[in-house]
Amino acid sequence: MTSLGRRTILITTVPQKPTSPVVMEVPAHVVEDEPLEPGRKRRRLTHLTQEEKMLRRKLKNRVAAQTARDRKKARMSDLEAELNTMERENKRLQAENISLRQKSNALFQENQQLKERLGQNPEGVVILKKEHSSPESAALNLPQQQEKMIALSLLMTHLVACLMTWNMIFLDCSNNYRRKRVMSQQKSLLQTAHSNTFPCKQPLLTWWGPQQKSWNPSMNS
DNA sequence: ATTCTCTCCGCGATCTAATT
DNA sequence: AATTAGATCGCGGAGAGAAT
Numbered sequence: 001m002t003s004l005g006r007r008t009i010l011i012t013t014v015p016q017k018p019t020s021p022v023v024m025e026v027p028a029h030v031v032e033d034e035p036l037e038p039g040r041k042r043r044r045l046t047h048l049t050q051e052e053k054m055l056r057r058k059l060k061n062r063v064a065a066q067t068a069r070d071r072k073k074a075r076m077s078d079l080e081a082e083l084n085t086m087e088r089e090n091k092r093l094q095a096e097n098i099s100l101r102q103k104s105n106a107l108f109q110e111n112q113q114l115k116e117r118l119g120q121n122p123e124g125v126v127i128l129k130k131e132h133s134s135p136e137s138a139a140l141n142l143p144q145q146q147e148k149m150i151a152l153s154l155l156m157t158h159l160v161a162c163l164m165t166w167n168m169i170f171l172d173c174s175n176n177y178r179r180k181r182v183m184s185q186q187k188s189l190l191q192t193a194h195s196n197t198f199p200c201k202q203p204l205l206t207w208w209g210p211q212q213k214s215w216n217p218s219m220n221s
Numbered sequence: 222a223t224t225c226t227c228t229c230c231g232c233g234a235t236c237t238a239a240t241t
Numbered sequence: 242a243a244t245t246a247g248a249t250c251g252c253g254g255a256g257a258g259a260a261t
Contacts, residue, residue, distance in 0.1 A: 045245085045246080057246085057247095058231085058232075060246080060247070061231085061232075061233090061247085061248090062230085062231060062232080064247065064248060064249080065230080065231070065232085065248090065249080065250095066229095066230080066231095067248090068248065068249060068250090069229085069230090
């Protein structure tokens with residue numbers, strides 16, 4: 001226990017709105033806590049009267065309520081920042097997806113044209129006849145076997161390119177799907193911030209504290 | 222001037238977990 | 242099991258600013 005003098009406690013939590021701050025006269029020994037003994041989490045208040053306990057309770061509750069509000073505000077602020085970041089990323093990925101689809105279509109068209117020029121049948125078997133040899137190879141006087149090899153390697157290159165492009169699109173789509181699911185989880189978290197039936201078993205966010213950007217509690221000192 | 226909306230705050234009730 | 246300190250929730254009052 002410390003001094004027995006009375007102390008004026010001035011509580012102003014919102015500096016920009018200093019409307020009628022609560023001024024209370026509280027005996028110092030009611031609110032001034034000595035450090036807890038090691039291992040102990042709660043202090044005994046046997047040295048206080050019932051009235052002092054009520055007073056202390058009100059004061060502590062007031063501070064706790066303000067702390068809880070600050071904590072909630074910080075959580076919401078962090079969630080909103082994260083939501084904005086994810087929305088921007090989603091837009092970027094959608095644009096990239098469109099661009100990749102366009103490239104894939106262009107490559108597919110080019111591949112079709114090359115197949116037609118080579119006289120390929122639907123099963124993919126190349127039928128090269130002497131009268132179908134290209135004017136380019138005729139001009140270069142390339143042997144028919146050599147022309148066949150070039151045509152085959154061109155075909156293979158384009159097929160591999162098509163395959164890679166489609167693979168990229170598939171991966172991109174699945175990534176987008178995963179991101180959308182995370183975003184919807186975040187939104188539902190915003191809506192049920194204080195619900196007891198929290199849907200995620202593994203919390204996505206770290207707990208409120210000095211490690212967060214928005215840590216700026218307007219605590220009563 | 223009055224009404225409406227938003228934000229902040231304090232309080233009582235209730236819940237949770239530590240302590241006796 | 243009962244008690245109790247601390248945390249959280251929901252409500253209502255007060256003030257500020259916008260809308261009418």
